[in-house]
Amino acid sequence: MKKDEILEKSRAEKLDEREEHIDDESFIYSFLGVLIVSVLITVWNTIHGKPYSDIGAIICGAIASASLFKYKQNKRKRSLFAGILASSASISCLILYFVFGA
Template sequence: MRLDNESFIYGYLGVLIISVLIIIWNTIHGKPYSDLSSIICASIASASFFKYKKNKRMRSLFAGLLAASASIACLILYFAFGA
């Protein structure tokens, strides 16, 4: 179980790093980037809500709400201006 958890963390970190590099590249070249930003924020929101469900810490709930709001905002930007 611990190996699965650690491998998931490293996999998530790899996806996050590549996504941030693509976002930087797209920003420099004037291409839309809010699609990847939305995916990253949705992932953070999901993880935060799961943590809140398990430990009931308000900071996890706050992080989840903040990340979910950012994800929705990025999706709106993408569909309104980026597509």
């Protein structure tokens, strides 16, 4: 493929790698922000004797979803392992929350 053809194809796709990189990083920072706020709420709830496993279920569910999506895309065993582990943790937190009210 010639240089001009590659450039034309790239323009036709309208993909800007810099924008994609910024989108990816913004997702990482947003997840980090949610994680920090969730940890603070969990600590607060634990100190005050309130249920806390609901937030753990949400965070582990998000990690499981991301890991399983990565596994679907790249077939790496560590992504599958992380997805299964996070799914198990999320289900455990949900059981704690709904059954034991913790």
